[in-house]
Amino acid sequence: MNAENADFVNFQGRFQRSKMTDLNLMRELAIEGQTKILLLVLDGLGGLPQTPAGLTELEAARTPNLDALAARSICGMSTAVAPGVTPGSGPGHLALFGYDPLRHEIGRGVLEALGIGFDLQPSDVAARGNFCTLDPQTGLIADRRANRIPTEVGARLCAKLRQIRLSGVEAFVEPVKEYRFVLVLRGEYLYDGLTETDPQQVGKPPLPVKPLRPEATHTAALLNQWLADARRLLADEYPANGCNLRGIDKDPGLPKLSEIYKLRCGAIATYPMYRGVAQLAGMEILPTGETIEDEVETLKQHWADYDFFFFHVKKTDSRGEDGDFEGKVAVIEHLDAVLPDILALEPDVVIITGDHSTPAVWSAHSWHELPVLLASSYVRPDSVMQFGERPCMAGGLGHIYHTDLLPLAMGYAGRLAKFGA
Amino acid sequence: MNAENADFVNFQGRFQRSKMTDLNLMRELAIEGQTKILLLVLDGLGGLPQTPAGLTELEAARTPNLDALAARSICGMSTAVAPGVTPGSGPGHLALFGYDPLRHEIGRGVLEALGIGFDLQPSDVAARGNFCTLDPQTGLIADRRANRIPTEVGARLCAKLRQIRLSGVEAFVEPVKEYRFVLVLRGEYLYDGLTETDPQQVGKPPLPVKPLRPEATHTAALLNQWLADARRLLADEYPANGCNLRGIDKDPGLPKLSEIYKLRCGAIATYPMYRGVAQLAGMEILPTGETIEDEVETLKQHWADYDFFFFHVKKTDSRGEDGDFEGKVAVIEHLDAVLPDILALEPDVVIITGDHSTPAVWSAHSWHELPVLLASSYVRPDSVMQFGERPCMAGGLGHIYHTDLLPLAMGYAGRLAKFGA
Numbered sequence: 001m002n003a004e005n006a007d008f009v010n011f012q013g014r015f016q017r018s019k020m021t022d023l024n025l026m027r028e029l030a031i032e033g034q035t036k037i038l039l040l041v042l043d044g045l046g047g048l049p050q051t052p053a054g055l056t057e058l059e060a061a062r063t064p065n066l067d068a069l070a071a072r073s074i075c076g077m078s079t080a081v082a083p084g085v086t087p088g089s090g091p092g093h094l095a096l097f098g099y100d101p102l103r104h105e106i107g108r109g110v111l112e113a114l115g116i117g118f119d120l121q122p123s124d125v126a127a128r129g130n131f132c133t134l135d136p137q138t139g140l141i142a143d144r145r146a147n148r149i150p151t152e153v154g155a156r157l158c159a160k161l162r163q164i165r166l167s168g169v170e171a172f173v174e175p176v177k178e179y180r181f182v183l184v185l186r187g188e189y190l191y192d193g194l195t196e197t198d199p200q201q202v203g204k205p206p207l208p209v210k211p212l213r214p215e216a217t218h219t220a221a222l223l224n225q226w227l228a229d230a231r232r233l234l235a236d237e238y239p240a241n242g243c244n245l246r247g248i249d250k251d252p253g254l255p256k257l258s259e260i261y262k263l264r265c266g267a268i269a270t271y272p273m274y275r276g277v278a279q280l281a282g283m284e285i286l287p288t289g290e291t292i293e294d295e296v297e298t299l300k301q302h303w304a305d306y307d308f309f310f311f312h313v314k315k316t317d318s319r320g321e322d323g324d325f326e327g328k329v330a331v332i333e334h335l336d337a338v339l340p341d342i343l344a345l346e347p348d349v350v351i352i353t354g355d356h357s358t359p360a361v362w363s364a365h366s367w368h369e370l371p372v373l374l375a376s377s378y379v380r381p382d383s384v385m386q387f388g389e390r391p392c393m394a395g396g397l398g399h400i401y402h403t404d405l406l407p408l409a410m411g412y413a414g415r416l417a418k419f420g421a
Numbered sequence: 422m423n424a425e426n427a428d429f430v431n432f433q434g435r436f437q438r439s440k441m442t443d444l445n446l447m448r449e450l451a452i453e454g455q456t457k458i459l460l461l462v463l464d465g466l467g468g469l470p471q472t473p474a475g476l477t478e479l480e481a482a483r484t485p486n487l488d489a490l491a492a493r494s495i496c497g498m499s500t501a502v503a504p505g506v507t508p509g510s511g512p513g514h515l516a517l518f519g520y521d522p523l524r525h526e527i528g529r530g531v532l533e534a535l536g537i538g539f540d541l542q543p544s545d546v547a548a549r550g551n552f553c554t555l556d557p558q559t560g561l562i563a564d565r566r567a568n569r570i571p572t573e574v575g576a577r578l579c580a581k582l583r584q585i586r587l588s589g590v591e592a593f594v595e596p597v598k599e600y601r602f603v604l605v606l607r608g609e610y611l612y613d614g615l616t617e618t619d620p621q622q623v624g625k626p627p628l629p630v631k632p633l634r635p636e637a638t639h640t641a642a643l644l645n646q647w648l649a650d651a652r653r654l655l656a657d658e659y660p661a662n663g664c665n666l667r668g669i670d671k672d673p674g675l676p677k678l679s680e681i682y683k684l685r686c687g688a689i690a691t692y693p694m695y696r697g698v699a700q701l702a703g704m705e706i707l708p709t710g711e712t713i714e715d716e717v718e719t720l721k722q723h724w725a726d727y728d729f730f731f732f733h734v735k736k737t738d739s740r741g742e743d744g745d746f747e748g749k750v751a752v753i754e755h756l757d758a759v760l761p762d763i764l765a766l767e768p769d770v771v772i773i774t775g776d777h778s779t780p781a782v783w784s785a786h787s788w789h790e791l792p793v794l795l796a797s798s799y800v801r802p803d804s805v806m807q808f809g810e811r812p813c814m815a816g817g818l819g820h821i822y823h824t825d826l827l828p829l830a831m832g833y834a835g836r837l838a839k840f841g842a
Contacts, residue, residue, distance in 0.1 A: 025503065025523065072473050378783065380810050381473055396498075396811070398820035404504040411505030411788035418786055419502055420509035420522065421529040421668065 023098070023260050025419075026407060030262045035348035035413040037263070037308045039405075041096060042335060043089075043274075044317030046357025046370045046389065050325055057316075057325055057360060058371060059388035061332040065339040066352070066373070070387040073350075074379040076397025077369040077389070078405065080356050086367045090277060092355030095402035097257060097281045097310075106280065107192070107249020113182045114276020116174055120251060125190045125219055127248040129173075129181040130198065131157060131240035132206070134231075141202050146179045146240040154178055157240055164229040166222050183226070183245060190250075191216040197227065198244035206244055223248065256282025257308070261410060266302050268295045269312035278310055296338050303345050311342075317365075320358030328360050349412045350375040351405055352387070372397065372405065376412040444519070444681050446840075447828060451683045456769035456834040458684070458729045460826075462517060463756060464510070464695075465738030467778025467791045467810065471746055478737075478746055478781060479792060480809035482753040486760040487773070487794075491808040494771075495800040497818025498790040498810070499826065501777050507788045511698060513776030516823035518678060518702045518731075527701065528613070528670020534603045535697020537595055541672060546611045546640055548669040550594075550602040551619065552578060552661035553627070555652075562623050567600045567661040575599060578661055585650040587643050604647070604666060611671075612637040618648065619665035627665055644669065677703025678729070682831060687723055689716045690733035699731055717759050724766050732763075738786075741779030749781050770833045771796040772826055773808070793818065793826065797833040 047057035054060075080087040080095050081102065090111050091101035109126035120126060131154060133143035149157075155175040162173050169187030176182060193212040199205070209227070211220040223245060234241050257265050259282065266286050267278030275285045284306070288298040292313060299309060313335055319327035343350070350373075357368035371392035382396030400408075410416045468478035475481075501508040501516050502523065511532050512522035530547035541547060552575060554564035570578075576596040583594050590608030597603060614633040620626070630648070632641040644666060655662050678686050680703065687707050688699030696706045705727070709719040713734060720730060734756055740748035764771070774793035777786045792813035803817030821829075831837045 022503065025506070029506065378469060378780075378787075378789075380469060380477065380789065380814075382811065382814055394815065396814040398498065398814075400504065400820075407503065407505035408788075409505070411507065416505060416507060416788070418507045418509050420512040420526055421532045 022403070022407070023255055026098070026410065026416075027260045029416040029419060030260065030410065031415055031417050032262045033307070033413060033415045035307070035415060036303075037349045037409045037413050038311060038342070038347040038351070039096065039309065039409070040311045040313070040342070040350065040352045041093075042313045042316045042332065042352070042354050044320045044356060044358025044365065045354025046359065046366070046368045047320065047328065048359035048361050048366075048368070050361055056389050057320070057328040058332055059386075059390065061329045061336065063332060063336040063387060065336045065343075066387040067385065069339065069343070069350070069352070069375055070373050070391070071385045072379075072381050073373045073375040073384070074382050074397050075371070075373050075384040075387070075392045075395030076400055077392050077395070078353060078372045078400050078402050079369050080402045084367050086365045087356040088365065089273060089355060092402070093274065093277045094281075096353070096355055096405060098260075098403055098406035099254060099281070100403055104252055104254060106252050106277065108247025109182070109249045110247075110251060111273060111276070112176060112180070112247070113174075113184055114280070115271075115273035116176055116182060117272035117276070118172070118174060118182060118184060120184065120276070121186060122251045122253065123186070123188075123190060125185045125192060125248060125250055127183045127223070127245040129183050130244045130246065131179040131181070131234075132242045132244055133239040134206075134242035136241070140205050141199065141242070143239060144198065144200075144202060144244070148178045149240050151175065151177050153240065154181060157234065157237060160233050161230055163233065164226055166226060169222060171226060179240065185219070185222060190219050192219075192248065192250040194220055194223065194248040196244070196246045196248065198246050206242060209245065209248065251280060254280050254282070258282045261308070261406070261415070263308040263415075264306045265308045265310065266306035267310045267312070268298050269310070269314070270295065271312070271314050274312045274314070283310060292334055292338055296341050299342065300345065316354070317358045320360050321363060323360050323363035325360035348376060349409045351409055353402075353405070369399065370402075372400070374408060374412065378412055443521075443824070443828070444676055447519070447831070447837075448681045450837040450840060451681065451831065452836055452838050453683050454728070454834060454836045456728070456836060457724075458770045458830045458834050459732060459763070459768040459772070460517065460730065460830070461732045461734070461763070461771065461773045462514075463734045463737045463753065463773070463775050465741045465777060465779025465786065466775025467780065467787070467789045468741065468749065469780035469782050469789070471782055477810045478741070478749040479753055480807070480811065481746075482750045482757065484753060484757040484808060486757045487808040488806065490760065490764070490771070490773070490796055491794050491812070492806045493800075493802050494794040494796040494805070495803050495818050496792070496794050496805040496808070496813045496816030497821055498813050498816070499774060499793045499821050499823050500790050501823045505788050507786050508777040509786065510694060510776060513823070514695065514698045515702075517774070517776055517826060518699075519681075519824055519827035520675060520702070521824055525673055525675060527673055527698065529668025530603070530670045531668075531672060532694060532697070533597060533601070533668070534605055535701075536692075536694035537597055537603060538693035538697070539593070539595060539603060539605060541605065541697070542607060543672045543674065544607070544609075544611060546606045546613060546669060546671055548604045548644070548666040550604050551665045551667065552600040552602070552655075553663045553665055554660040555627075555663035557662070561626055562620065562663070564660060565619065565621070565623060565665070569599045570661050572596065572598050574661065575602060578655065578658060581654050582651055584654065585647055587647060590643060592647060600661065606640070606643060611640050613640075613669065613671040615641055615644065615669040617665070617667045617669065619667050627663060630666065630669065672701060675701050675703070679703045682729070682827070682836070684729040684836075685727045686729045686731065687727035688731040688733070689719050690731070690735070691716065692733070692735050695733045695735070704731060713755055713759055717762050720763065721766065737775070738779045741781050742784060744781050744784040746781035769797060770830045772830055774823075774826070790820065791823075793821070795829060795833065799833055
């Protein structure tokens with residue numbers, strides 16, 4: 001865009017802002033600075049008591065360092081997406097990164113590709129694949145998950161499917177786990193806007209891929225050709241004698257955090273999917289190890305290089321999904337133990353929260369609000385003396401949304417110009 | 422409008438309300454009444470503690486009258502514009518007056534003209550002018566503020582620039598302070614949608630004014646001719662041998678409060694800018710003196726004549742900007758001392774808050790929420806016994822937005838009809 005057009009867009013923006021996302025307001029106000037912001041995400045942090053009178057995982061954990069930080073912070077409760085809505089990992093993180101997750105979605109195919117560390121290009125079309133069992137007589141779906149074949153079998157079948165050749169595009173087939181795989185098409189003229197093939201019911205045939213807009217017609221034809229070849233190659237395999245494609249999508253082309261907020265953003269995460277989402281948001285991925293200590297070491301090494309750090313702790317969510325209350329408590333206590341090393345770097349603004357709740361008693365993501373803590377020299381400390389769900393309900397931030405967090409961090413970091421004269 | 426059209430508009434409105442401003446809802450529901458609303462704005466009221474364990478300015482101030490009022494009020498915290506966003510005086514007041522400040526903006530040129538009490542007409546185009554130093558050899562900007570020339574020099578140069586004649590329009594040049602002045606063009610066919618001339622960097626030439634829409638082409642040409650004449654007249658002045666124009670804009674043409682809310686609105690403010698913003702919103706300006714006592718006297722004199730009073734106290738903000746914690750405390754205590762005289766008038770609804778925070782430790786406007794108090798015979802008093810930031814965090818209003826305040830006041834004043842059957 002040349003400067004003249006930029007002027008024109010800004011002028012339009014001024015009068016049309018109400019129709020646009022708040023990202024435009026942030027883009028307009030963001031200024032460069034020397035301050036540093038740390039967003040510490042304990043995946044699935046929010047919990048529930050095991051008995052009505054009991055404590056949540058976070059409340060039960062012995063967290064002297066989080067509590068001391070909460071005491072000098074402003075705290076509150078935050079909704080990741082919308083009241084009552086349980087976020088997937090994609091929307092939960094998009095919201096933490098300041099994107100309205102109801103406007104910006106990452107397709108399941110893209111998330112699955114990011115989750116295995118696939119180097120997805122902006123023009124690639126990615127689909128989540130499911131091996132399934134087709135009735136040999138009727139061709140109707142008999143088992144949508146092919147009796148959950150072992151991961152090794154899935155890997156062998158993926159190798160077989162790599163034989164498929166499509167005119168003008170490359171087709172990558174990568175195993176994920178059990179019956180799940182990823183298909184990525186790479187080439188020119190590939191578009192998203194495509195239906196899924198899984199009818200989501202047994203006793204029905206797999207559906208063809210249909211284009212939802214004219215540009216996607218060619219991509220649909222390529223995928224249908226790939227599916228026909230795949231079914232031929234799988235015909236003598238049992239129970240995985242068929243497959244379906246779901247969530248066929250491209251990189252959503254998010255406006256980059258670096259550009260919106262004028263921040264150099266570094267991401268530290270042990271799992272590929274979170275690195276992938278951070279990358280879509282325009283962060284640089286900092287190589288790290290497997291443990292929280294490795295992540296802290298990475299943070300220290302790169303402290304001088306970035307203005308904003310996304311620091312992701314995965315295992316709170318894993319233990320929650322396992323229904324392992326004590327295990328989740330232990331991960332929180334583990335993070336608490338390394339917190340002094342993190343705070344010794346003297347970030348100007350620290351936000352600690354989760355992308356969604358994963359209460360051990362629920363053994364899955366949930367819709368519950370997240371406790372959140374914001375520390376800075378310029379907060380009005382509230383009455384919260386302990387980092388936990390019940391204390392944070394009385395916090396000075398009140399009840400906010402995840403999408404408020406990055407703008408708040410920018411304000412506290414002195415990185416937003418005054419709005420209007 | 423005849424009755425049939427009115428029906429049609431209401432019918433449309435019902436389905437389009439989500440796309441429209443809430444002002445239409447207010448316009449639809451507002452009814453006349455005998456009740457009186459007082460909006461008492463302590464400019465820059467919100468503060469911060471000087472040490473983490475300390476008190477804010479408002480908390481430190483000895484305010485027996487505000488505290489007694491808070492005890493029979495419902496209190497809360499209010500965001501002026503958006504989380505993390507620091508409001509200028511224009512947006513802060515627009516929000517207090519019920520206008521979404523992200524949809525309605527007042528240009529810097531207009532605010533500057535209002536700030537010196539210039540009698541701006543709706544069709545005028547106003548610009549903030551800055552004298553600057555141009556390198557005599559290269560013509561590039563050497564100092565964007567002309568070494569902050571004394572106000573008297575600025576005034577002499579403005580007198581010189583009044584010689585400039587433009588075809589078909591009048592050009593008013595008024596000094597503001599030091600290197601700042603206001604240029605107002607008055608005539609027909611003047612449009613806003615114009616770029617600034619200040620490149621915001623030294624070592625670059627002043628830019629021409631460019632139209633951002635076709636209608637503004639003629640106005641841009643007039644301003645460029647004025648600038649060419651101005652540079653000729655200033656050529657032998659040093660260091661103020663050039664000038665720039667910024668924030669070139671017109672009266673935003675706000676829908677008037679009197680019309681939306683069916684209120685006769687009076688404004689009492691000691692500073693021209695706040696009188697100007699109130700005037701843009703459709704209030705009548707009540708002449709007053711320099712002190713808070715003068716303002717109270719004005720309020721008493723006009724008590725019978727209006728339904729809604731905007732009462733503005735400036736110096737809380739001034740002392741905050743100065744970094745003068747004790748000075749700001751003293752202004753708050755001063756207001757507290759006259760509060761009984763104000764309450765003796767028996768307003769039906771009193772709202773006390775600020776347009777934005779100006780913590781003395783930050784010495785500037787800030788993004789922090791504002792404590793707010795709403796008193797009426799019909800509130801459910803909450804547990805807040807002291808008017809201060811931390812007490813208000815636990816208030817019964819919770820966390821609201823400034824744009825909620827006028828609708829709340831209207832409700833408590835019994836001036837909104839029931840919505841729907």
